[in-house]
Amino acid sequence: MAKYIIDAGHGGSDPGAVYEGRREKDDNLRLALAVGRLLEDGGAEVVYTRTEDVYQTPFEKAQTANQLGGDYFLSFHRNSSAEPNRYSGAETLVYDRFGKKLELAEAINRELEAAGYQNLGVKERPGLAVLRKTRMPALLIETGFLNTDADNALFDREFDALAQGIARGILSASGDETPPREPEPEGEENTPEEKLYRVQVGAYRNREYAEALLSQLQQEGYPAFILKEDGYYKVQAGAFRALDNAVRLEGELRRKGYSTFLVS
Ligand SMILES: [Zn+2]
CATH class of the missing domain: 3.30.70.1070 (Sporulation related repeat)
Known part of the structure; x- marks a missing residue:
């Protein structure tokens, strides 16, 4: 089983994209924790760069990942464009389109497409610190545009399906098996807060x-x-x-x- 470093993009004094009061850092954290939880349920080891609303530079995030020595680094973001409601869809960014990270990125994109997002593909972004400075396969997942209403509606409505899809894509492409999920026992559902x-x-x-x-x-x-x-x-x-x-x-x-x- 692989060890995954899960990074919720931005945080603290850096909200990421902002649109009509909605802050990217909050969406990123929510989705990062949900996917991390599913990976852990699948038996993987997961470490989070943040579980709170705290600021870290992208360089710090990469440095932390290197010193922890994970097998994969997964950074969660939401896209934005200069004009609201201009673009729509999900994409995954990698340093270059080679190797295992490309397989994971394509698997994640297929799952996001199945959940309703237009598939904008896997793109090379060698200039991003979290992709360039990390010494393990690193992916940056852009789950729709934060300044596109339809993408936000899909994010909110299909949130569970998106998290499950991303986790499934990661586990299948990395070769980690996805065991069938046990149904929650009666009376033990509704754990209000994730205990970390x-x-x-x-x-x-x-x-x-x-x-x-x-x-x-x-x-x-x-x-x-x-x-x-x-x-x-x-x-x-x-x-x-x-x-x-x-x-x-x-x-x-x-x-x-x-x-x-x-x-x-
Ligand atoms: Zn971002």
């Missing part, structure tokens, strides 16, 4: 202390971010659905001398 385990490495009133620790962790390759909560700047790393994976990261950080505890 994170490792907290520090909490400070002083933002500068938190940022110093953050940059140290990021330089060592950990998917760290700052969460402002209860008057503290909390420095946390990783976000895992499986407790085992969070425990493994915590153990590694402790061996390096960090004092940590698990939060969820």
Whole structure:
């Protein structure tokens, strides 16, 4: 089973595209978490670059991915154009049209097309940092145009089908089997919030202390971010659905001398 690094594009002070109050960073995070969850349900290991509304430069995202050493890097975005309602459809961007990433991109596009998006194809974007700087096959998925009403309507109406399609495309093209999904047991549906385990490495009133620790962790390759909560700047790393994976990261950080505890 492959290890996937899931990146919700933009975040924090960078909203990405904005159209009539709708912010790309929110759509990206929602879809990234949904696809990540389905990949985990399929048995894959998944690490998220962010699960909160935090800012990271594209370079930081790529650097984190390299130091985590995933098999694939998947960045979630929504497209936009200069004029609203001018363009429509989904596309997937890659550094170049070769190898496994092309197979994954084509499989994802076919699934997005099946869910209703016009297939705009796989495009080469060698200038994008998250595609250029990552040392594993990297894809950037543009799920429709954020400033096209029909694309937003499709995104909202077919959200579950889109997430399932993307996950299915990834798992089939990467060679990871997709086991049949068990039906949810009676009475256990409606878990309101996805429970994710994170490792907290520090909490400070002083933002500068938190940022110093953050940059140290990021330089060592950990998917760290700052969460402002209860008057503290909390420095946390990783976000895992499986407790085992969070425990493994915590153990590694402790061996390096960090004092940590698990939060969820
Ligand atoms: Zn974007």
